[in-house]
Amino acid sequence: MKGRKPKRRSRFVRGAAPRLKPTDELDWDAIAKQLTKHFDSVEQVGARSALSKLVAAGCEERAILQNLYLFCGGDQNAMKNLRTQMDFANRKNQILRIAALLESVPSEIQTADKLLMDFGITVHFSPDTSSFQQFVKVLKQLGQRVLKDLAYGRVSGRDQHLVYLCWMITAATGRPHYREVADLVTSTKLLYEPNSTEVATVDLIRKRIRNHEKLSTE
Secondary structure, eight states: OOOOOOOOOOOOOSSSOOOOOTTOOOOHHHHHHHHHHHHTSGGGHHHHHHHHHHHHTTOOHHHHHHHHHHHHSSOHHHHHHHHHHHTHHHHHHHHHHHHHHHHTHHHHHHHHHHHHHHTTOOOTTOOOHHHHHHHHHHHHHIIIIIIHHHTOSSSOHHHHHHHHHHHHHHHHHSSOOHHHHHHHHHHHHHHHOTTOOOOOOHHHHHHHHHHHHHHHTO
């Protein structure tokens, strides 16, 4: 009986980026390298500028690239399988559980500080309760709004990643940067669909976000 040949891993090739199959494992390092190389090309100077601007404003480059891929790359069946593996519902529950545990911590720290002062003890390294409260607020927003939407079944899985991308950018910079998102989406889509003539405009991005918010509240 002949031994089975080991399964070869798919590689990125020139031209159109490879379509993810349900049996493939995601190599985020390879995907990030492919996207950044694409953005660095002369034809994609707008996307490179958009990414640099967002990173300089405090956004995580890796998270931007991951959500661009999840919104534009792969095929629908593969993406559905991948989303199941990512288990957004369970992650939402974990985030909200942690937020609930941490919510009372700031007041407990203040109580402990008062008790210490009653004994004449001053602690100069007490945790910053205002930062703690802000951290809990972010966790609750992530669980109640973003991960809830990502786990929602009625809305396109792709659109949910676009919504998350814009939410993440807004949380980091104070505004959604639709112009930069539109440039990045158009460029990323061109990588995976070289013959595509679709251009993501600011109005189209904003409309998809609003449609998603409307559906997720029904």
